[in-house]
Amino acid sequence: MTKPIVEYKDVHKSFGDVEVLKGIDLDIFPAEKIAVIGPSGSGKTTIIRMLMTLEEPTDGDIIVDGKNLWKMDKHGKMVEADEKHLREIRGDIGMVFQHFNLFPHMTILENCMTAPIHVKGEKKKEVKKRSIDMLERVGLGDKINNYPSQLSGGQKQRVAMARALVMRPKIMLFDEVTSALDPELVGEVLEVIRDIAKNDDMAMVLVTHEMDFALDVADKVLFLDDGVIAEQGSASDVIEHSENPRVQEFLSRFRS
Amino acid sequence: MNYWSFERFFEAWPYILKGLHITVGVTISAFLFALFFGLVWTFLRRIPERHINWIVTWVMEFIRSTPPLVQLFFIYYAWPEIPIVGVTLSPFASAVVGFGIHFSTYIGEIYRSGIESVENGQWEAATALNFSLLDKWRLIILPQAFPPTIPMLGNYFIIMFKEVPLASTIGLTGILHMANSFGSEHFNLIEALTIVGIIFLVLSYPSARLIKKLEVKLNTRFDKNRVIEPIE
Numbered sequence: 446m447t448k449p450i451v452e453y454k455d456v457h458k459s460f461g462d463v464e465v466l467k468g469i470d471l472d473i474f475p476a477e478k479i480a481v482i483g484p485s486g487s488g489k490t491t492i493i494r495m496l497m498t499l500e501e502p503t504d505g506d507i508i509v510d511g512k513n514l515w516k517m518d519k520h521g522k523m524v525e526a527d528e529k530h531l532r533e534i535r536g537d538i539g540m541v542f543q544h545f546n547l548f549p550h551m552t553i554l555e556n557c558m559t560a561p562i563h564v565k566g567e568k569k570k571e572v573k574k575r576s577i578d579m580l581e582r583v584g585l586g587d588k589i590n591n592y593p594s595q596l597s598g599g600q601k602q603r604v605a606m607a608r609a610l611v612m613r614p615k616i617m618l619f620d621e622v623t624s625a626l627d628p629e630l631v632g633e634v635l636e637v638i639r640d641i642a643k644n645d646d647m648a649m650v651l652v653t654h655e656m657d658f659a660l661d662v663a664d665k666v667l668f669l670d671d672g673v674i675a676e677q678g679s680a681s682d683v684i685e686h687s688e689n690p691r692v693q694e695f696l697s698r699f700r701s
Numbered sequence: 702m703n704y705w706s707f708e709r710f711f712e713a714w715p716y717i718l719k720g721l722h723i724t725v726g727v728t729i730s731a732f733l734f735a736l737f738f739g740l741v742w743t744f745l746r747r748i749p750e751r752h753i754n755w756i757v758t759w760v761m762e763f764i765r766s767t768p769p770l771v772q773l774f775f776i777y778y779a780w781p782e783i784p785i786v787g788v789t790l791s792p793f794a795s796a797v798v799g800f801g802i803h804f805s806t807y808i809g810e811i812y813r814s815g816i817e818s819v820e821n822g823q824w825e826a827a828t829a830l831n832f833s834l835l836d837k838w839r840l841i842i843l844p845q846a847f848p849p850t851i852p853m854l855g856n857y858f859i860i861m862f863k864e865v866p867l868a869s870t871i872g873l874t875g876i877l878h879m880a881n882s883f884g885s886e887h888f889n890l891i892e893a894l895t896i897v898g899i900i901f902l903v904l905s906y907p908s909a910r911l912i913k914k915l916e917v918k919l920n921t922r923f924d925k926n927r928v929i930e931p932i933e
Contacts, residue, residue, distance in 0.1 A: 497829055528834065535831045546826035550844045559840060560830035612830060 448511075450475045450615060450648055451496065456505035458491050465491050467672035468505070473616065476646045480659035480680065483669035484695055489652045492669070493618040496650075497540045498531050509534050510615070536564075539614030543621045545601040547593040547608070553580060554589040557608045565612070572611070579607040583637050599630030603637050610641070617641070619651040631655070638662065656699050660684050668692050710892040717879045717896050724875035725904075727796045728862045734801030735861070736854070739808030746813065761806045770867050773799040777871040796868035804861050811853045815846035848919050855912035859905050866897075876900055 449472035458466040465488040473479060481489045494500045496507060498514070507514040516523045517530040548556050557576035561567045580589055583603040585596075593601055602622055609617060619638065623631045635658050642649060642662040653659055659666055659680055666683040668676040668691075676689045687693060745757045764772070777795040781787045790798065819842050827837040866877035880897045884890035 499825055499828060532831055532833070535828075538829075540829040542822060542826065542829075544822055546820075546822035548823065548826070548841060548845075560832065563836050563840060564831045564833075609829070 447474055449473055450510055452506075452508040453492075454506045454508065456492075456495065456507060457503045458488070458495065458500065459503045464503075465672055466502075469674060471667070471674065473648050473650065475615070475648055478642050478649045478662055478664045479651070480663035480666045481650065481652045481669060482654070482656070482659060482666060482683075482695070483675075487669040488672050489669050490620055493540070493620060493650055493652060496616070497538055497618055498535055509537060536612075537615040538618065539609035539612055539616070540618040540620065541602070541605050541609055541622050543625050545593075545598075545605045545625075547601055547604055549593050552590050552592055553585065553596070553604050556593070556604060557611050560608070561611055576607070576611050579611050580604070582640075583607045584633070597630060598626045599633045602626065602634045606634075606637055606641070610645075614647060616648045616650070619649065619653070621652050621654065623653070623655060654699075656684055656696065668695070670695075704889070704891055706889075706892065709887060709889065710896070713880070713883050713893045713896055716883045717876050717893060717900070720874050720876040720879035721900065723793065723873060724862075724865050724877075727793060727800070727865050727868065727873065727875065728858070730797045731800035731804065731865075732858050732861060734797055735804040735808050735857075738801060738805030739812055742805060742809030743812040743816070746809070761809065764803060765806045769799060769803045769864055770870065772803055773868060773871055792868060792871050792873040795871055796865065796873050799868070800861055800864060804857060807857055808854065811850050811857070812846070815850040816842065818849060819845045851919060852912050852916035855908070855915065859908055859912075862905065862908075863901060 451471075451473040453469045453471040456466060456469040457464065465486075469492060471492075481492060483489050491500060495502050496509070496514070501515060506516065512534055513523070513526075514531070514534055515526050517526045518524075548559070551559065554573070554576055557579060558569070558572050561572040561575070562569055577586065577589060580586055583606055585600060585603055585607070588596065588600065593604065596604065605622075622638070623634050626634065635655060638651070639658075639662055651659070651663070661680075663680045665677060666680045667674050668683055668687070668689070670691050676683055676687055676692050683692065684696065687696075742757065742761060746754060746761075748754065748757075773795060776790065776799045777792065781789040823841055823845065824837065827841045832841065865873075865875060869875060869878040869881065872878070876897050880890070880893035884893040887893075
């Protein structure tokens with residue numbers, strides 16, 4: 446049996462007095478596609494933000510490829526991880542944000558090229574070729590010299606995906622990537638994710654409100670409710686056949 | 702019109718203009734000094750230590766709340782009297798240091814508002830792409846924080862330019878000083894001081910227009926509505 450690439454072990458997270466996550470245990474296997482669904486405020490986004498090192502867990506461990514993400518060994522004692530330790534592990538993880546967060550002062554191509562060159566120290570020529578290939582793959586080969594402000598929301602989000610992909614992460618995180626888009630632009634973004642999910646062998650975790658889409662691409666669906674994983678299983682088990690009343694109530698809001 | 706003589710008026714011009722390079726020189730040097738020191742304040746204030754933060758904030762507040770004239774007097778007259786650290790500076794150097802430090806506190810605030818105008822999402826995206834802290838500042842944050850501050854910096858440049866004549870009180874031989882000595886030689890100050898006024902108008906007004914233009918241009922180049930509001 447293959448080893449999980451990410452393990453959450455009894456992970457808790459509080460913001461002030463509010464405990465958002467109340468003990469998360471989760472294994473993510475290489476190439477696995479996981480969809481995280483659940484009511485807003487249930488802590489879905491926090492789960493992936495902790496893996497991206499944007500939030501620090503209050504308690505528990507996150508193990509990435511056998512290494513503890515938030516703790517490190519110092520003279521035989523486990524202490525809080527420093528930035529150097531985080532940077533070593535973080536390179537395996539990529540993220541696409543709800544609000545794109547493209548760099549507005551760079552062209553689309555520069556947005557894709559800057560990290561591989563400055564973070565990984567790769568050769569400019571090779572990075573440029575790979576970036577252009579990636580932008581063509583997301584359907585923006587004719588926009589490489591445009592600035593983000595000249596693109597639609599859907600196009601921006603596709604650039605954000607290309608930017609994350611050129612870094613060749615082992616795990617890609619998608620944080621409600623279609624929530625900020627106009628309805629008519631959602632399809633083009635989902636299409637790109639579907640293409641990545643079917644053809645690339647990295648693990649993916651998608652926080653999403655698109656149930657049909659989750660059903661289509663996800664190997665596993667997690668239903669998060671009130672800070673715990675209330676239900677998990679194959680997409681059809683959770684979305685179509687769940688007996689859990691909370692799941693049914695939640696899903697009923699998506700069926701008209 | 703016995704008070705006004707065109708003869709004197711035209712005679713005064715070359716005399717007064719001899720001080721122009723001093724006035725402009727102090728302005729530019731002091732501004733460069735302030736641009737650099739402003740950056741020092743900005744980073745000092747970002748040190749996540751409560752006591753240091755408190756001290757830096759109050760030192761800045763103190764410098765900003767005392768009149769530049771008093772600071773000039775202190776640097777020029779009082780500083781040399783202090784044992785060990787006391788240094789006697791020329792009027793030019795005193796003016797550069799005095800105006801430079803005074804305005805650096807304002808410029809530090811401008812930098813800060815520029816940095817804070819960069820959305821948090823930019824920091825997060827930079828983290829997600831695993832940039833080092835130095836590269837985050839160098840490649841992502843500062844290139845976005847700086848352009849919107851240019852109009853405000855320009856305004857302070859003009860304000861500082863208009864403050865520089867204060868330094869004639871410590872003997873800086875700028876245009877005001879030249880006008881004064883021309884006036885006392887000829888027992889009439891009207892023409893000489895009028896000329897000083899004209900010089901300031903001729904230099905300040907086009908600069909202000911230029912800054913306004915730059916502001917419009919920058920706002921169109923950066924799609925966001927990130928105009929830095931004046932502080933105070």
